[in-house]
Amino acid sequence: MSSQAFSSAHPNAATSDLNITIDTFVAKLKRRQVQGSYAIALETLQLLMRFISAARWNHVNELIEQIRDLGNRLEKAHPTAFSCGNVIRRILAVLRDEVEEDTMNTTVTSTSVAEPLISSMFNLLQKPEQPHQNRKNSSSSSTMKTKTDYRQVAIQGIKDLIDEIKNIDEGIQQIAIDLIHDHEILLTPTPDSKTVLKFLITARERSNRTFTVLVTEGFPNNTKNAHEFAKKLAQHNIETLVVPDSAVFALMSRVGKVIIGTKAVFVNGGTISSNSGVSSVCECAREFRTPVFAVAGLYKLSPLYPFDVEKFVEFGGSQRILPRMDPRKRLDAVNQITDYVPPENIDIYITNVGGFNPSFIYRIAWDNYKQIDVHLDKKKV
C-alpha cells in the first residue's frame, strides 16, 4: 500500500500533519525502535485515535477500508509486531459489530440468522461466503442514512481497549496466583515480560506466597533483561536464581511450573515468545511433565494461523554471539531473536478474561476479531 494513495484520500491540511505522524511511526516500527508488544499496541491505538478523528468518509465502509489500509501499512512495516495489527483488527471488529447492529435494527433480515452461525464451528469451513453476505447487507443498508456516529463508536472502542490493555495485569494476576502454591519452584524463560514480573511480585507481596524463581538468561538478546528481572525479583524478597540457558534440562526435574510470557498467541494455540530458547525450555518441560502456563493479555491474541512458522520467527545479527573475525574465515552464525512454541508444549493460557486451553484459543480469538479482517492486505473482491 503506497502512502500516496493513502494521502490522496485525505487532501486536507490537517491530514498532511497526520500523515507525518503515521510516517514517523512506520519508520519507528521499521527501525524496531518501539520495543515490546505493550508499547506498540498503545502507540498504535493513539495513532488510530488521531487517524479516526481526522478521517472523513461518506459511508462507514470507507472508514473501515481506510483503517484497513493503515493497518496494512503498519503490519508491513514490522510484520512480527503482532499487537499492532491485533488492536487495529479489534477496532475494526467493534465498528463492524456496530454496523451489523444498525442493519439489524433497520432491516431485520438474514443477518440476524447469520450472527449466531458465525460463532459456530460448523461455519468455519463456509467462511468465505460469510463476508460476502455481510457486505451485501451493508451495501444494501448503505442507501440508508447512518444514524449512529461511527467516529464516536470507534473512539470509544479505542478508549476501552486502551483501558483494557492497561489493566490487563490485574486480571491475569487474580487467576494465575491460584495456580502456584507455597514453596514452589518456578522457571521463567521470558524475563522481558512485564506481565510475568508483575504477577510474580504480586504473588509474593499481596498473597504472601514464598517461592523460588529460576530465570534463564536468554543469551544473547535478552540477558540484560534477565539480569534486571532477577534483580527486581530479588529486591522484592523473592528467592531468585539466575541460570544459564544450558542448565535448563538439568534443573527441570526440580521445577514445579514454567511461566512464559508471550508476544503473540495464534488461533491454533501456539505462541511467539519474545525470547529465543523458550521453545526448548517448553520442550524440556513437556519431557519432564512439568506444566507450562503462558500469560497473555487479550490484545496478544492474533487471528493469524502459523502455517509457516519461519515467517513469524525473527533473526538477528551475528555480532552479538561472535566476536569480529577474520573476514576470510567467517563463520555462519544463527541468532534467533524470537521463538515459536507449538500448542502441544503449552498447558494453559492465562488471559485477563480467564484461563483457557490452547485448543480453545481460536474461540476467544473469534469473539474479538472478524474473519474478514484477518488479512488486511486482501482487497475486496
Place this chain on the structure above:
Amino acid sequence: MSESEAKAGVATPPGKSEQAAPVAAATSGEKKLSNKELKEMKKQEKAAKRAALKQANGMSIEQQQQQAQIKKEKKQLQREQQQKREQKQKNANKKKQSGQNVKKSTLFGHLETTEERRATILAVTSAVSSPRTSRITAAGLMVPVVASALSGSNVLTASSLMPTGSNAASTPATTAPTSATTTISASSTALSAASTSTATITTTAVQQEIASSNASDVAKTLASISLEAGEFNVLPGISSVIPAALEQSFDSSSLVSSVKELLLNKDLIHPSILLLTSHLAHYKIVGSIPRCIAMLEVFQIVIKDYQTPKGTTLSRNLTSYLSHQIDLLKKARPLSVTMGNAIRWLKQEISLIDPSTPDKAAKKDLCEKIGQFAKEKIELADQLIIDNASTQIEDSTTIVTYGSSKVLTELLLHNSIGLKKNIKIIVVDSRPLFEGRKMAETLRNAGVNVMYALITSLDTVFNMDVDYVFLGAHSILSNGFLYSRAGTAMLAMSAKRRNIPVLVCCESLKFSQRVQLDSVTFNELADPNDLINIDYENPVERRGNKGALLNQFVKERKLEKKKLEMENKPKGNKIGGKKGSEEENKDVNDEGDNGEKNILDGWQELPSLNIVNILYDLTPPEYIKKVITEFGALPPSSVPVILREYKGSA
C-alpha cells in the same frame, strides 16, 4: 622505596623474625634460648651493625638516635593505622560473611563452591610460598613463583611491585637452614649500601640456594617457613588481600579441616602440581581428556623428582606421596572421571612394582608406563573411535555437535579433509565457557563448512535437515547416563523428539562406576561471577590479568605508598597532599570506568539472589542411540559390561 621502610621491614614484623629464629636455632643447635631472647639478640646485632655502618657513612650518634626516635614514632603510627584498618576490615568481613552464609543456593547447597575451592588453594599456595605472598596475589591467586624459579628464569628479580623491606625480611627465612647467618649479614649490608639493590642481591642468594639443592628440597624449604601456628603471616602491603579472601569463605568446619590437612602436608606438594592446580582452577586446561593428559605429564615430572625417604620403599611410599598431590589437585576442580581412572591405574601400577627394584629404574619404568597409558587409552583409542565413527558419516550429511570435544574435532576434520566428504557441521554452544567457538574456529580454519549457533536457537538448528547429532562426553556412568557439559541433555532431547539419531564418541577411559539419577545431586559448580558479564567473551580470556585480587592488591599498594609519602614529608607539602587527593579522585573515576556496569554487579549483597553456574548435566540413556568407543559401538546400557571387561584386562 625509602631506606627507613626497608629497615622497618627487617626489624619490625614480629612474625618474620620469629620464623627466622627457630630455623636458625635449629641449625646452630642453640635450642636453650627462647625465641624472644633470640629475637632480642638479633635485633641488637642488627642495630649495632646499622649503627656501625651509618657511622662509617659519616653520621653522628646523636643524629642516629634522633633518626631512630623518628622512625619509632612512625612505626607506632603505622601500626596503629594498620590495626584500625584491620578492625574495619574484620567488621566488613563479618558483614560479608553473614551474606556469604546465605549464599549457598537452595538447590546446590551440598556442592562445593568455587569460592571454597579457591579459598583452599589460596590458603595452601600462600602457605607454600608465603614470603612472596605479594607476588602470588599480584598474579591473581597464582603461584608461578616456585615453578618459574625452577625453570631458572629470573622472575624473582622482577619484584619491583613488592616493598623491598618485606622481601629482604623474608629471605633469611627462605634460605634458612644452611646459610641463615650469611644471608642475614649479606642482606643487612645490602640494605645499608643501597635499598634498591637489596632485592636483586637477596634474590640471587635465593637462586644460588635453588641451584645448589634439588627441586623437592626447595619446595620443602619454601614450605617450612610459615604457618607453623596455622596463622597466615601478613606482609604490610597485602594486609587484607589474603585474609579477607580466606575469612570470607572459611565458615564451614569441614572446609577448615580439609584445609588444615592440606596445610599439614604442604611441604610434600610438588611445585609442578601447584602450577597445574592453578591452570585447572582457571580453566586454562579444560576438557576431561586434556586435563587427564596434563595430569599424567605432571605426574611424570613428580615421579622423576621423587625421592624415597629412608625407611620405606618406593612402592609403598609413592602412592601416599601422590595422594597428597592429588588432594591439592582436587581443590582446583573436582577430578574428572578420566583423571580418577588414570590415578587408579597408576596406583595399581605402583603397588605392582617389585620393592627390590632400584628407585631409579622403577621411576623410569613408571614414567614410561604413564606415557604408554596415555598413548594407548587416549591417542590410539581416539584413532579407533574415529575409524569406527567415520563409517557412520556419509557424504553430504549435516551434523550437529555441542561444545567442544577433542575426538569429535579430529573425527570431523578427518572426514571432511581426509576423506573429503561433503559434510556440514553445526556447532551449538552456550554461555559461559563458549567452548564451541574454539571447535568451530578450528574446523573453519581447516575449511570445513561450519555454522555456529547458541543453544537458545536449537529450534532453528533442528529445522535444518540435521542427519546426526554427535556428542562428546565427560563421562558415561554405569547406568548409561551421559555426564557431559551442561546443555548436552537439552540438545539430545530435542534431537530425540525429532527422531534424529544421537551418537556419543567416548573413550572407555571415561566410563565410570558411579551411578546417578539427576544432574542436581552431583555436579560441579563453576564461578557464578562468570555469568555476570553480558558478552560473548570467554571468562578465561575475560579474567586475563584483571583479577579481583590483583585489583585489590594494586589499590592497597597505592594507598600504602601514598601513606608512606605523606609520612615521609611530615609537616606540609600541601601540594603533595593535593596531588594525593587528586590521584584518589582519579582512582575513583578509574574504578567507575573499569567496573563495567553490569546489572548484577553486587549480587552477593542481595540475600535472595543467587546465580547458578553448573558445568555438567545428565543425559538419560533413552536419548542416546549409540556410544562409539574403541571397543566398538554399543548402546549406553552396555557401559557396565565394558567396565567389567576393561577392569579384567587392566
